[in-house]
Structures are given as structure tokens and as C-alpha cells.
Amino acid sequence: MxxxxxxxxxxxxxxxxxxxxxxxxxxxxxxxxxxxxxxxxxxxxxxxxxxxxxxxxxxxxxxxxxxxxxxxxxxxxxxxxxxxxxxxxxxxxxxxxxxxxxxRAEVWIKTQLILERETPASKRKSLESYDVEVGVIKEPEKVEKVLRVKVIGNTACPHAMANNQGKTHIQRAVAMLEIRTDYDEGIALEDMIEVVEGSFSSPTYTLLKTIDENAVVQRMYENPKFVEDVAREIIFKAKQRFKGKIHVKVVSHESIHKHDVIAETWYV
Amino acid sequence: MxxxxxxxxxxxxxxxxxxxxxxxxxxxxxxxxxxxxxxxxxxxxxxxxxxxxxxxxxxxxxxxxxxxxxxxxxxxxxxxxxxxxxxxxxxxxxxxxxxxxxxRAEVWIKTQLILERETPASKRKSLESYDVEVGVIKEPEKVEKVLRVKVIGNTACPHAMANNQGKTHIQRAVAMLEIRTDYDEGIALEDMIEVVEGSFSSPTYTLLKTIDENAVVQRMYENPKFVEDVAREIIFKAKQRFKGKIHVKVVSHESIHKHDVIAETWYV
Amino acid sequence: MxxxxxxxxxxxxxxxxxxxxxxxxxxxxxxxxxxxxxxxxxxxxxxxxxxxxxxxxxxxxxxxxxxxxxxxxxxxxxxxxxxxxxxxxxxxxxxxxxxxxxxRAEVWIKTQLILERETPASKRKSLESYDVEVGVIKEPEKVEKVLRVKVIGNTACPHAMANNQGKTHIQRAVAMLEIRTDYDEGIALEDMIEVVEGSFSSPTYTLLKTIDENAVVQRMYENPKFVEDVAREIIFKAKQRFKGKIHVKVVSHESIHKHDVIAETWYV
Amino acid sequence: MxxxxxxxxxxxxxxxxxxxxxxxxxxxxxxxxxxxxxxxxxxxxxxxxxxxxxxxxxxxxxxxxxxxxxxxxxxxxxxxxxxxxxxxxxxxxxxxxxxxxxxRAEVWIKTQLILERETPASKRKSLESYDVEVGVIKEPEKVEKVLRVKVIGNTACPHAMANNQGKTHIQRAVAMLEIRTDYDEGIALEDMIEVVEGSFSSPTYTLLKTIDENAVVQRMYENPKFVEDVAREIIFKAKQRFKGKIHVKVVSHESIHKHDVIAETWYV
Structure with missing residues (x-):
């Protein structure tokens, strides 16, 4: 045939x-x-x-x-x-x-990463999940890679806090950090996640006993942040720590609105 | 042919x-x-x-x-x-x-409804959007309808509030109310939305000036609710106000966790 | 404290x-x-x-x-x-x-299953992925489970084939089979997938060399099916093979329309 | 206060x-x-x-x-x-x-457009829906706009057709055309949709009587296209007809595979 x-x-x-x-x-x-x-x-x-x-x-x-x-x-x-x-x-x-x-050839993989964390007060082990995406792009003269992590955290609004004697609205937020760099540049997804997770009002945990929940609540009130603050902190730390083109996007699922707020920035 | x-x-x-x-x-x-x-x-x-x-x-x-x-x-x-x-x-x-x-024949429509609300302090007009779904089910001996509304609100955790001197975690929550009843039963989607929206820690608004934002923040702290409380209040009010089989599902997008919490109940 | x-x-x-x-x-x-x-x-x-x-x-x-x-x-x-x-x-x-x-307690898990298949002509190994969901529901007097598989296949329209001298429209279809039964009932997800995958015009494969592609094309034309035929074949085989309440839903992503067609049936 | x-x-x-x-x-x-x-x-x-x-x-x-x-x-x-x-x-x-x-300021709107079409044989009116997205980007020295349309069509594989005596696999495909241009450039979304819809093996219709279905089936077999062909035809026509930077992405939901195939190209 x-x-x-x-x-x-x-x-x-x-x-x-x-x-x-x-x-x-x-x-x-x-x-x-x-x-x-x-x-x-x-x-x-x-x-x-x-x-x-x-x-x-x-x-x-x-x-x-x-x-x-x-x-x-x-x-x-x-x-x-x-x-x-x-x-x-x-x-x-x-x-x-x-x-x-x-x-020119590209391969992209989307998956989840599970990392071990310690809860803030009871010091228990909590397994946390993160969406990650990695691409390798081969062009005639070079091979580059794109590393992307998406982390769930939260924002406690500094503006409402200043106007309500310490009370404020708080909400879940999701931040994405992307780095495009040479294939040989050694950047661990875990380090990228660390940069993002440490830039929210507080990290989030799968398992929280009451004393841990209290610690997270206290931390959020001591650390109020606009979505803009989260984006600024991520790109500032990322520029110090990683070599390459950087893109940051933070979306906050506002608890007082039906819509979301965003802050996005990049460094090339 | x-x-x-x-x-x-x-x-x-x-x-x-x-x-x-x-x-x-x-x-x-x-x-x-x-x-x-x-x-x-x-x-x-x-x-x-x-x-x-x-x-x-x-x-x-x-x-x-x-x-x-x-x-x-x-x-x-x-x-x-x-x-x-x-x-x-x-x-x-x-x-x-x-x-x-x-x-037997069924027709289902999914769409959005926009309703006019007044913001709590500045009394401005704010247009709010809601997902709605309506089905009509014709069987040999009867015609029934299913009315479904989905409303975005919030929960302020009473447990964290009791353990943190009035501070607590707050988050966006989404509640669904469904009623299955006779076709001729007069139930307005707007009334169903009203029942759901009034059962959160606070309603949410598209447009909030600073004095409105303050009013929403104050209301959330005066009205802490578990996702369980929201579900209970919706079904309690719905049973009083509407005739038919009732289903309630509330999902709270926790600001301290990566996962969601749910409360679901029904009345037949 | x-x-x-x-x-x-x-x-x-x-x-x-x-x-x-x-x-x-x-x-x-x-x-x-x-x-x-x-x-x-x-x-x-x-x-x-x-x-x-x-x-x-x-x-x-x-x-x-x-x-x-x-x-x-x-x-x-x-x-x-x-x-x-x-x-x-x-x-x-x-x-x-x-x-x-x-x-009453329920636990539900959603995940993917990867199964090994053999391509129809070149007899190569092809790894195929399936969405599966399993729930265990414990009530005071009994423990039940719900098994759900979702399989991607295709439909070749018999009506268009009869009216176009053997030519017809073909499209991707997705079928769901759910069985609710006693916890102790031995039903393998792989067997459920087999029942569903064998009920389309043809199974689909991740890896197809030209001779395999030809075999799949030939099979689709020899085996034209309405979405109704797929649903009927799945429930017929499932009733013979598995003990429990059965629910079948097939959605065909029509290549000639922008909308989908569905066929759904159940046995209790 | x-x-x-x-x-x-x-x-x-x-x-x-x-x-x-x-x-x-x-x-x-x-x-x-x-x-x-x-x-x-x-x-x-x-x-x-x-x-x-x-x-x-x-x-x-x-x-x-x-x-x-x-x-x-x-x-x-x-x-x-x-x-x-x-x-x-x-x-x-x-x-x-x-x-x-x-x-710098940007406004983006995502919505659907409904356009009237005539079915190919019975010449009935059929209303077709399209996802569209339009952005206006104001920068200090210029105002630009981005116009994006997403159209549902189909592909009939030429390779399988050549190897199976005219039989082939057919499937739904979705194509996106994006143009970035000066704000004042007069480009109608309807014209962009026309370019995309005419580049598939056949357009799709909401309403098709049997004689229309036959006409669509005949057209698909007379007009076999790889996802690559669809992308090429869209960008070729778009370059002739519209002024600006062009991006084309076509995804074909293969009926013989569980995955999709894509073709993407751009002109700057």
C-alpha cells in the first residue's frame, strides 16, 4: 500500500x-x-x-x-x-x-508541585500545592526556558485598615511569577514559589489548627498589603534573586466586590 | 432527491x-x-x-x-x-x-441578571451582576420549573474572631439557591437573589467609595458567619418565602487556605 | 490561653x-x-x-x-x-x-487514570488518559460508593451518511458513565472505561501512525452512530456487566454546529 | 471624619x-x-x-x-x-x-456577537454566535486598539483523505484572529469574523435542515484542510485586508485523538 x-x-x-x-x-x-x-x-x-x-x-x-x-x-x-x-x-x-x-521547537509542561511546609504555631507538616508550568524553547542560536509558578495567598487592605481602626477586608489572592532565561540558568521552581508565597499578607496552609489559624490571622493584620504591594515585592525580590526576563501578575478576589483587582509588572 | x-x-x-x-x-x-x-x-x-x-x-x-x-x-x-x-x-x-x-420536554436557559443596588453610605447606584438559570420541565401530567440563582458575597469567620480579639479572616463566598416548583408558582429571581444576598456577612458592591467601603467592613465584623450559617439562613428564609423543593450550596474561597469550604442542604 | x-x-x-x-x-x-x-x-x-x-x-x-x-x-x-x-x-x-x-460522611476524589492501549494497525503501545471520580458515602445503615469515568471518543453521523453516499460529519464526543452501588461491589474503573470506550464510533488514541489513522478512519465509517446510539450501547452493556444504579451522559461536539448535542439516560 | x-x-x-x-x-x-x-x-x-x-x-x-x-x-x-x-x-x-x-490606560471588553447567516441550501436565516474581545490602549504618544475574534469551524484531514479513498476524519476547530492597530484604523469585527469563518473546511451553522447538512458535508469533503492550512489562509487574507500587527491561532479538537492540534502564526 x-x-x-x-x-x-x-x-x-x-x-x-x-x-x-x-x-x-x-x-x-x-x-x-x-x-x-x-x-x-x-x-x-x-x-x-x-x-x-x-x-x-x-x-x-x-x-x-x-x-x-x-x-x-x-x-x-x-x-x-x-x-x-x-x-x-x-x-x-x-x-x-x-x-x-x-x-525552532518548543515543549511546555503544566503540572502541580506539592511542597512540605510547617504551620506557623503548632509546627505541623502541611502539604501545599502549586500550579507550575515550564517551557523549553530551542531556536537556531540558543535554547531558553520559561518557568512559571502560581501561588495562592491573601491580601489585607491597608486603606480600609487605616480608615476602620484596624479592621479591614481580607481576601484570597493568586500571584503568578514567570521568568524567561537561558536554559542553563539554575533556577528552582521551589525558590520562585518561596519568593511569591512570602510576598502576600500571609502564606496559606492546607492544615491549620486553632493556634495556627490565630497566627495566620495576626500576621495578615500586621502585614496589610494592596495587590500593588504584592506585585512590587515579588518583582523586587525576583530581580535580586533570579537572572532573566521577569513577569508578575497578581489577582485579588476581593471580598467586598464581585470583580477582581489586578496588578501586573515586568522587567526585561 | x-x-x-x-x-x-x-x-x-x-x-x-x-x-x-x-x-x-x-x-x-x-x-x-x-x-x-x-x-x-x-x-x-x-x-x-x-x-x-x-x-x-x-x-x-x-x-x-x-x-x-x-x-x-x-x-x-x-x-x-x-x-x-x-x-x-x-x-x-x-x-x-x-x-x-x-x-417529556425540558428547556434550560443560563444567563446573567443585572440589578440596581444602592451603596450603603454614599447611597450611589451600583449595578450588580448575578448568574441565573431557569428550566421548564414538561411531563405528561404536570409542568414544573427550576429556578437557580448564584450570588457573590463574603464570610467573616466567627471562630477566628472569638479567638483573636475581634480580628478574623474574611473571604469571598458564592451561594447558590435552587427552587423546583410548579410552573404556575410565582417566584421572582430578584426575590431569590435578595434572600441569598442578605444571608452573607455582607453583600458586595461593584462601586464603593471610601465611606461605603468602611460601611461594608463594619458590617462584616458585626456579622461574622461560618459558611454553615450562610447556608442555614438561606434555607430558613427560602422555606418561609417560597413554595417548592429547595437546594442551597455555599462555597467559601478561604483566604487562609488554598482549598474551599462548603455547606449544602436541601428541603423536599 | x-x-x-x-x-x-x-x-x-x-x-x-x-x-x-x-x-x-x-x-x-x-x-x-x-x-x-x-x-x-x-x-x-x-x-x-x-x-x-x-x-x-x-x-x-x-x-x-x-x-x-x-x-x-x-x-x-x-x-x-x-x-x-x-x-x-x-x-x-x-x-x-x-x-x-x-x-453521614462522604469522601470524593477526582483524578486521571492512564491506561495502556495498543494501536489498531501498527500494534504500538499508546498511553491513554481518562478523568475518573470516586466517592464513598457512609450512612448510618450502609456504605455506598459512586464510580464515575469520562472517556473521549467520537461519533460519525448515520443520518448524514445515509444522505451523502457514505460521506458524513464526524466529531469528538465525550461520554460519562456513573455507577452508584454497595461499597463491597467489586467494579474496576478500567472495566467501566472499557464499556464506554467500546461504544463510540471508534476509540481514540494518543499515538497514531498513518496505518493506525487509516484503521481508525475505516472503523468510524463502518460504525456510524448518533449520540443516542452511544448512550444506548453504554447503558445496555453497563446493566449487563455492573450491579447498581447507572447514569450515562454523552456530549458530542458537533463539527457542523457551534453547539453540542447530548443524550442522557439512567437506570435505578 | x-x-x-x-x-x-x-x-x-x-x-x-x-x-x-x-x-x-x-x-x-x-x-x-x-x-x-x-x-x-x-x-x-x-x-x-x-x-x-x-x-x-x-x-x-x-x-x-x-x-x-x-x-x-x-x-x-x-x-x-x-x-x-x-x-x-x-x-x-x-x-x-x-x-x-x-x-498609560487600557480598557478591555469581552462579549459575544450574534450575526445573521443564511444556510447553504434551504437559505434559512441562522443566528451565529462569536466570542469577541476589544481593547483600547492609550499611551503618552499614541492610542492603539486590539481586536480579537474567535470562530468555531471545522477541519477535514487531507492526509487521511488521500490515504482512505476519500474518507477522512473531521472535527470541530476554533480559530482566533487578533489585530493590533491604530485606534483610528477602521476594522469591523464582522469582517474579521468573515475572514476566519471562510478559512475552515466549512463554516458551521446553528440551524441545519437535512439539505443544508448535506451541503455542509459535501463542502467539508471538497475542501479538506490541515489546521496549518486554516492558519495560513487566515493570515494571508488578513494581511491583504487589514492594516496592523496580526496574530492567528487555530486549535483543532481532533476526533481521532484525545489531545488537540494547533497552528499559530503572526505578522508584525
Whole structure:
């Protein structure tokens, strides 16, 4: 049987496409993190560029690059889980290079990270979850990565506090910190989360006994912050600690309004 | 050209289907509300039952029942907008009766309602938005309706307040009130919203000048409530005011946790 | 320091609450599945009832029941991962019984399952992902469970095929199968997924080489199905294979419309 | 009573913030479109920049700029609905200029547009819905706008068609076209929608009688397209027809896979 390679034909309309690929692919991944192996089910996006003279790409080769990297079933390879999301992504790109021509390739992984925290008063262990996203972007002359963390915290309004003898409105807020930098730049997602989580009126915890709840409440009132303050503190600390282009976005789910308030800033 | 009516064939597997139809259909609707005509773009679901011996339904006839009711372009009809969502839905079912055989028919509309409120101190006008959903369910022996409103408010924790000399954590909360009752039962969505909005620590407002913000802050501290208290107050008031089966669900987006807390109750 | 137990007070409004608890809690879990240990990050909901005379519940005890069951750090316990989501949930309820009085308790877990499939022609391994949800509901006289799977497949319209000389419109469809049954009833999520996945025009695959793609295309045209046919086949097979109350909902994301079509049925 | 203007204080950390404001605000709006007045409930975002030496902004003044523009209750003004979303947004910015100092201001509106189409064979009227988003960005030296439309269509795979004697897999696809241009550039959202809708294998319709369904099916098979082809055709036509920076993103919800495929391109 003859197989037609329609993707290799010349398209009638000649336009370069910057990103062609697959998105929302969920599969199982394995990471060796601080000496322990974890399985998890991330969401993948993988894309390459298509030159003007090619009609399309072979999507199944992108999928294969992911799945083969995941299983690493090929015998000659060391069966060693990757130690970071970006290392896993670069391994996918390396496989893709042998399978499909391209100038530019990107792999993105969205997943959650669970970190151990200690509650502020009872000193119990509390496991906290964070949304993280990591992308590796290979271009002809360089490889870059984008690291993104999303942290849930809170804001206690300083304006209402000044006008109500210490009483104020408080609410859940969500802050995103993104860094775009060289692939080789050593930045841990945990450190990025630490910067963000420490910039709210207070961090939040999954498990809080009454004395812990009291400590969080006290901290929020001692540390009132506008959404603007949270954004400023995150970018200030991030610039000191991490090398690269920085983007910060904080959204506060106001308890006195039906809408949200935002503060966004960037450093390039 | 011969057209094959595949839907009328007998299916190999004989199973009654309770709800077959279309969902997520968006179209423009017109309502005459308190003497004024409003256009809006709701989301429709319409479903009928299919007996064991029929393979499928004629989906386009369901769409026609909606679109013809919307346009009311047919000459013999009075071109008068309907005065409530349920009246509009019953008109759709009446059209459907002439188009497609069925025993049971449902029409659901999801949309938003904007109501005028007065801010607590400066007495300005503030327009507030609410998610509403209305369904009309016609069965052989009766016609019922389901009315659902979703209101954004807040909770100020009484437990933290008692343990922190009046300080406490506060957060946005969302409450849903649903009533299932006879089609003819006169219940206004605005009245349901009023019941829910008055059961939080405080209502929320789109526009708040500093003196209004202060009034909302003061009210939250004078009126601390668990998510349980909000649910209890809604169902208590709803039972007094409305006739029918009642369902209440309150979700509080805790400012000290990453997760939410819920309280749910019902009366049948 | 005195701690006020506000939750234990009598509320002013006396109404029984059926479900009070926490939702959207994400934490790491471990399951021993067919002899292998997997870590994953599910979404938890846990709720208990509150009698008329109690103001609230101690939310932190619900969290503790989850987190302690997860870590099983207590020395006297066998450190053996649970072998199913429902076994894990029952273990959480067992812990909760020692911590917080209640008559009724529920634990719900939402997560994804990855299963190995073989592609239809090249016989390669393809890892497929499925949304699953499992709840255990303990009532005074019985313990029940709810098992829910959501599977992505497709429909090829028989009506358009009959009217277009074998050509037709095809689209992605999503089907949900839910079974409510006794806790002790042995039903595997994998078997439920198998029933659903086999009821579409064709199963879908993550990895498809050209010969596999051809096989899937051929199968869809040989097996045209209305969304009604998919629903009927799922409930028919489910009744034969599983004991309990059954609910089926199929949504087809029509390629020729902007809206979706649905078919829903149940057996009690 | 003294009111503290905490927002006017100097922050401890000095960082410029590019975008501070409110988001997800829903309120009623009125537009005069082709001579007819329509009410609708869009979602608003409004943001301004904050210099290093200011702690925060007065959020209520942003809300006032929206609500006053909406009501236009001020007597000296012509009570004439605005004729486009960007005109409405510029009017909001004009009000904001009198209320709150800033260098840069943005207003964004997300809503749906309903357009009348004619079905391909029976020539009936079918109302089609589209997601649209418009932003006006005022900077010291210029005013720009961003116009974004999202259209639901379909793709019929040319590769599978070539390898299966005319049979192929078909699926729903969603394409986004965004243009960033001078405020004064006259570009109608309807024209952008036309460009996108005409670039799929076939447009989709809310109402399709059997002869219309046949026409859509025939058109899809005569017009097979990769997601790459759809993206190429949109950007090619958009460059010819509209002046500005162009961004195109097409997502195809594959009927043979659980994941989606994407093609994205831009022109600056």
C-alpha cells in the first residue's frame, strides 16, 4: 500500500507558521526529585515551526518524541528519570531533532508541585500545592526556558485598615511569577514559589489548627498589603534573586466586590 | 432527491433515553422586564425523551423551536417579548409540541441578571451582576420549573474572631439557591437573589467609595458567619418565602487556605 | 490561653445541614495498583452532616483525616499503599470517625487514570488518559460508593451518511458513565472505561501512525452512530456487566454546529 | 471624619507597575449597531500604570469611569449609545483622564456577537454566535486598539483523505484572529469574523435542515484542510485586508485523538 505524505506537499498559500503542534496531551511522567522518584500526569504542548514551502507537519512524530522520552524503553539508554521538568523537555526536543526537521521547537509542561511546609504555631507538616508550568524553547542560536509558578495567598487592605481602626477586608489572592532565561540558568521552581508565597499578607496552609489559624490571622493584620504591594515585592525580590526576563501578575478576589483587582509588572 | 429519515429507524439496542437534545446553544433573546425590553445572549439547553423503538431525534426541530420563538416572525402572532425566562421557555416547548413527538420536554436557559443596588453610605447606584438559570420541565401530567440563582458575597469567620480579639479572616463566598416548583408558582429571581444576598456577612458592591467601603467592613465584623450559617439562613428564609423543593450550596474561597469550604442542604 | 470552640455553640437558626466540609483540596496520594506504587495529585472533597443544634464543624479535623491517611506516618500502622481509590477513601472515613462526630460522611476524589492501549494497525503501545471520580458515602445503615469515568471518543453521523453516499460529519464526543452501588461491589474503573470506550464510533488514541489513522478512519465509517446510539450501547452493556444504579451522559461536539448535542439516560 | 488616602503614600519598595486595575467586572452596556440599540452584559478589564513613588490606585475611580460612561446620566451629555466597542472604551478612558492621573490606560471588553447567516441550501436565516474581545490602549504618544475574534469551524484531514479513498476524519476547530492597530484604523469585527469563518473546511451553522447538512458535508469533503492550512489562509487574507500587527491561532479538537492540534502564526 502506498502512503501519501500530504504533509510534504507545497501549500497553495505560502506563509511561514511559527508554532505547529499538539496541545492538551496528558500522559504519565516520571521525575527524580531530590533523590526520590515521582510519577505524575502533566499536560503537554509541543510545537515546531513550518517553513513556507511545506504544507504540514507529521504530528505523530511529536507524540512519539514525548512518549519515547517518557518510557525510555530503548535499551541503549540509561533508564534514569530526569531531574527537572526542563531536563525532561530538552530530552524530548533531542529526540524530536532526529525525527522531524525544524528550526525552532518548543515543549511546555503544566503540572502541580506539592511542597512540605510547617504551620506557623503548632509546627505541623502541611502539604501545599502549586500550579507550575515550564517551557523549553530551542531556536537556531540558543535554547531558553520559561518557568512559571502560581501561588495562592491573601491580601489585607491597608486603606480600609487605616480608615476602620484596624479592621479591614481580607481576601484570597493568586500571584503568578514567570521568568524567561537561558536554559542553563539554575533556577528552582521551589525558590520562585518561596519568593511569591512570602510576598502576600500571609502564606496559606492546607492544615491549620486553632493556634495556627490565630497566627495566620495576626500576621495578615500586621502585614496589610494592596495587590500593588504584592506585585512590587515579588518583582523586587525576583530581580535580586533570579537572572532573566521577569513577569508578575497578581489577582485579588476581593471580598467586598464581585470583580477582581489586578496588578501586573515586568522587567526585561 | 430522496431523504433518508435515519432517526425514525428502529435501533438494534432497545433502551429508553430520558434526555436527548442540544446544549450550549447561544442565541439572542428578548425579554420585556418591568415594562422595558432587554436583549441578551443566553445559553440554551433543550431536551426530549426518546422511546425504545426510535433510533434518534430530529435535532434541527429543537433548534427551530428556539429560533422561531426568539424571532416570532410568524405573522399571525403578537410580537410581544415574553416577560420571564420561564414564559419564554414554555413558548419554546409549545412550538416543539407541534414539531416533534415526545412525552417529556425540558428547556434550560443560563444567563446573567443585572440589578440596581444602592451603596450603603454614599447611597450611589451600583449595578450588580448575578448568574441565573431557569428550566421548564414538561411531563405528561404536570409542568414544573427550576429556578437557580448564584450570588457573590463574603464570610467573616466567627471562630477566628472569638479567638483573636475581634480580628478574623474574611473571604469571598458564592451561594447558590435552587427552587423546583410548579410552573404556575410565582417566584421572582430578584426575590431569590435578595434572600441569598442578605444571608452573607455582607453583600458586595461593584462601586464603593471610601465611606461605603468602611460601611461594608463594619458590617462584616458585626456579622461574622461560618459558611454553615450562610447556608442555614438561606434555607430558613427560602422555606418561609417560597413554595417548592429547595437546594442551597455555599462555597467559601478561604483566604487562609488554598482549598474551599462548603455547606449544602436541601428541603423536599 | 483559652480557645473558644465557636463551632460547638447553638446556632440561632436551627436547620440540619446535609453536607459540610472542604472541597478542591489538592494533595499527593499513593496507590498500589496491580503491584506497582503510583504517586498522583488528586482533588479531594470531604463532607459530613451537621445536626440542627450544632453551629459548625471543625474543618481542620477533616483535613487531618485526609493528610494522616495519606502519610500513614503513625507507627502502629502497616505502611501499605491502598489498592483502590475507594479503599483510600474508606480509610479516610475511618480516621474521621475517631476525630469528629457525624452520622453521614462522604469522601470524593477526582483524578486521571492512564491506561495502556495498543494501536489498531501498527500494534504500538499508546498511553491513554481518562478523568475518573470516586466517592464513598457512609450512612448510618450502609456504605455506598459512586464510580464515575469520562472517556473521549467520537461519533460519525448515520443520518448524514445515509444522505451523502457514505460521506458524513464526524466529531469528538465525550461520554460519562456513573455507577452508584454497595461499597463491597467489586467494579474496576478500567472495566467501566472499557464499556464506554467500546461504544463510540471508534476509540481514540494518543499515538497514531498513518496505518493506525487509516484503521481508525475505516472503523468510524463502518460504525456510524448518533449520540443516542452511544448512550444506548453504554447503558445496555453497563446493566449487563455492573450491579447498581447507572447514569450515562454523552456530549458530542458537533463539527457542523457551534453547539453540542447530548443524550442522557439512567437506570435505578 | 478624616479619610486616609493610603494609596497616595510612598511605598517602601519602589517599582513601577505597568498595569493596575480591575478585571472580571460585569455590567450592562448599550451599543447602537447599524441603527439599532442593543443591550448586553460584557466583561470589563480596566488598568492604568502606577509610578514608582505611588503606593496604589483608587480602584473606585476606575469603576466610576465605566459605570458613568455606561449610564451617561450626566445631563450635559448627548444620550447616544456608542457605535462600537472601541468607541465605548475610549469614552471610558476620556472620563478616567479627569478622575485619576496616569500615563498609560487600557480598557478591555469581552462579549459575544450574534450575526445573521443564511444556510447553504434551504437559505434559512441562522443566528451565529462569536466570542469577541476589544481593547483600547492609550499611551503618552499614541492610542492603539486590539481586536480579537474567535470562530468555531471545522477541519477535514487531507492526509487521511488521500490515504482512505476519500474518507477522512473531521472535527470541530476554533480559530482566533487578533489585530493590533491604530485606534483610528477602521476594522469591523464582522469582517474579521468573515475572514476566519471562510478559512475552515466549512463554516458551521446553528440551524441545519437535512439539505443544508448535506451541503455542509459535501463542502467539508471538497475542501479538506490541515489546521496549518486554516492558519495560513487566515493570515494571508488578513494581511491583504487589514492594516496592523496580526496574530492567528487555530486549535483543532481532533476526533481521532484525545489531545488537540494547533497552528499559530503572526505578522508584525
Amino acid at each position: 502506498q502512503i501519501f505524505e500530504t504533509q510534504e506537499e507545497r501549500p497553495t498559500i505560502r506563509e511561514k507558521l511559527h508554532r505547529v503542534g499538539i496541545t492538551n496531551l496528558r500522559t504519565v511522567a516520571k521525575i527524580n526529585w531530590k533523590g526520590k522518584t515521582y510519577t505524575f500526569i502533566p499536560n503537554f504542548e509541543i510545537a515546531i515551526d513550518v517553513p513556507e514551502e511545506k504544507k504540514g507537519i507529521h504530528m505523530s512524530r511529536l507524540v512519539e518524541s514525548i512518549t519515547e522520552t517518557m518510557s525510555e524503553a530503548v535499551e541503549e539508554e540509561v533508564i534514569q528519570p530526569h531531574t527537572s521538568l526542563e531536563e525532561l523537555e530538552l530530552a524530548i526536543i533531542k529526540r524530536l531533532e532526529k525525527k522531524h526537521p525544524h528550526k | 430522496q431523504i433518508f429519515e435515519t432517526q425514525e429507524e428502529r435501533p438494534t439496542i432497545r433502551e429508553k433515553l430520558h434526555r436527548v437534545g442540544i446544549t450550549n446553544l447561544r442565541t439572542v433573546a428578548k425579554i420585556n422586564w418591568k415594562g422595558k425590553t432587554y436583549t441578551f445572549i443566553p445559553n440554551f439547553e433543550i431536551a426530549i425523551d426518546v422511546p425504545e423503538e426510535k433510533k434518534g431525534i430530529h435535532m434541527s426541530r429543537l433548534v427551530e423551536s428556539i429560533t422561531e420563538t426568539m424571532s416570532e416572525a410568524v405573522e399571525e402572532e403578537v410580537i410581544q417579548p415574553h416577560t420571564s425566562l420561564e414564559e419564554l421557555e414554555l413558548a419554546i416547548i409549545k412550538r416543539l409540541e407541534k414539531k416533534h413527538p415526545h412525552k | 483559652q480557645i473558644f470552640e465557636t463551632q460547638e455553640e447553638r446556632p440561632t437558626i436551627r436547620e440540619k445541614l446535609h453536607r459540610v466540609g472542604i472541597t478542591n483540596l489538592r494533595t499527593v496520594a499513593k496507590i498500589n495498583w496491580k503491584g506497582k506504587t503510583y504517586t498522583f495529585i488528586p482533588n479531594f472533597e470531604i463532607a459530613i452532616d451537621v445536626p440542627e443544634e450544632k453551629k459548625g464543624i471543625h474543618m481542620s479535623r477533616l483535613v487531618e483525616s485526609i493528610t494522616e491517611t495519606m502519610s500513614e506516618a503513625v507507627e502502629e500502622e502497616v505502611i501499605q499503599p491502598h489498592t483502590s481509590l475507594e479503599e483510600l477513601e474508606l480509610a479516610i472515613i475511618k480516621r474521621l470517625e475517631k476525630k469528629h462526630p457525624h452520622k | 478624616q479619610i486616609f488616602e493610603t494609596q497616595e503614600e510612598r511605598p517602601t519598595i519602589r517599582e513601577k507597575l505597568h498595569r493596575v486595575g480591575i478585571t472580571n467586572l460585569r455590567t450592562v452596556a448599550k451599543i447602537n449597531w447599524k441603527g439599532k440599540t442593543y443591550t448586553f452584559i460584557p466583561n470589563f478589564e480596566i488598568a492604568i500604570d502606577v509610578p514608582e513613588e505611588k503606593k496604589g490606585i483608587h480602584m473606585s475611580r476606575l469603576v466610576e469611569s465605566i459605570t458613568e460612561t455606561m449610564s451617561e446620566a450626566v445631563e450635559e451629555e448627548v444620550i447616544q449609545p456608542h457605535t462600537s466597542l472601541e468607541e465605548l472604551e475610549l469614552a471610558i478612558i476620556k472620563r478616567l483622564e479627569k478622575k485619576h492621573p496616569h500615563k
